Amino acid sequence: MKGVVAFLLVLCYLAISDAWSCTEAPRLYNVQQIDAGHGKVVARDQNYAYFLAGSSWYRLSTLRLKHVSVGPAGIWAVASNSLVYKYIAGNFQYSRGQSMQQVDAGGDDQVVGVNTGWSAYCLRSASxxxxxxxASSLSWTSLSRSMRYISCSPHNGCWGVDRSYRVYYAAVTPTTCGCSGWRLVSGISLLMIEAGTDGKVFGVTTAGKVVERSLISSRYPQGRSWVNIPVCLRMRHLSYDLGKLWVVSQSGFAMQCTH
Incomplete structure (x- = not known):
């Protein structure tokens, strides 16, 4: 395994552009998904969630999960049975309400997610x-859009990918979960998208390539164009926080990249 990792790193060093530099992330095997936010990083292998402390990963629980997220709202996760959990005082505590397949805690204290019926929902910041x-019951607000993946930022609204891999943007009010209405962001087909806590937006295309949404501003909160980031290997997932882009390959290999 070490030889394979070393070979992959050589390929990455050869393929990366001058603008980005990537190195191997702290070693965690078979990474399926990663999330960074609010200065913290969590990841999931085929079964469990882990928290990065320094250069070491620590398993958070024996609970089997299919998604985990960290951000201003804390650490939230979806178990293999689709129940939603929040990490509190060293344990994952489950809630009643919507059954989810993906959640995101990266917004302005609110939590958003996609339920098992492929609909986007929002949990108000206070809740x-x-x-x-x-086992407390949580009241989720519909965001009136079918999605496969959704992510929010405290500084740049919410971004989602629908079941046809189209990208959408909307401003969502954290305290009420009021939605401004979704705008189609054309020009690309994505598997997933992540909005960083500083407002930067990255995604993984259906071909496994990494892209960044550029020219985001107050006038154009949905940005103006897509920029390719030539990271080697075919990717499945990514996240961005505090100047670091965390990427996961289809084979479960994790890297951290800086600009």
Whole structure:
């Protein structure tokens, strides 16, 4: 395995552009998904969630998960049975309400997610922050859009990918989960998208390539164009926070990249 990792790193050093530099992330085998936000990093292998402390990963629980997210709203996760959990005082505590397949805690204290019926929902910031009792029922607000993946930023609204791999943007009010209406962001087909806490937006295309949404501004909150980031290997997932782009290959190999 070490030889394979070394070979992959050589390929990456040869393929990366001058603008980005990538190195191997702290070693975690068979990474399926990674999330960075609010200065923290979590990841999931084929079964469990891990938290990065320094250069080491620490398993958070024996709970089997299919998605985990970290951000201003804390650490939230979806179990293999689609129940939604929040990490509180060293344990994942489950909630009643929507059954989800993906959640995102990267917004302005609100939590968003995609339920098992492929619909986007939002949990108001006050509810997300106050949740602390196991089995409490949470009231989720519909965001009126079918999605396969959704992500929010405290500085640049929410971004989603629908079941046809089309990209959408909307401003969502954290305290009420009011939605401005979704705008189609044309020009690309994505598997997933992540909005960083500083407002930068990255995605993985259906071909496994990494892209960044450029020219995002107050006038054009949905940006103006897509820029390819020539990271080697075919990717499956990524996340961005505090100047670091975390990427995961289809084979479960994780890297951290800086600009």
């Amino acid at each position: 997300a922050l106050a949740f602390s009792r196991p």
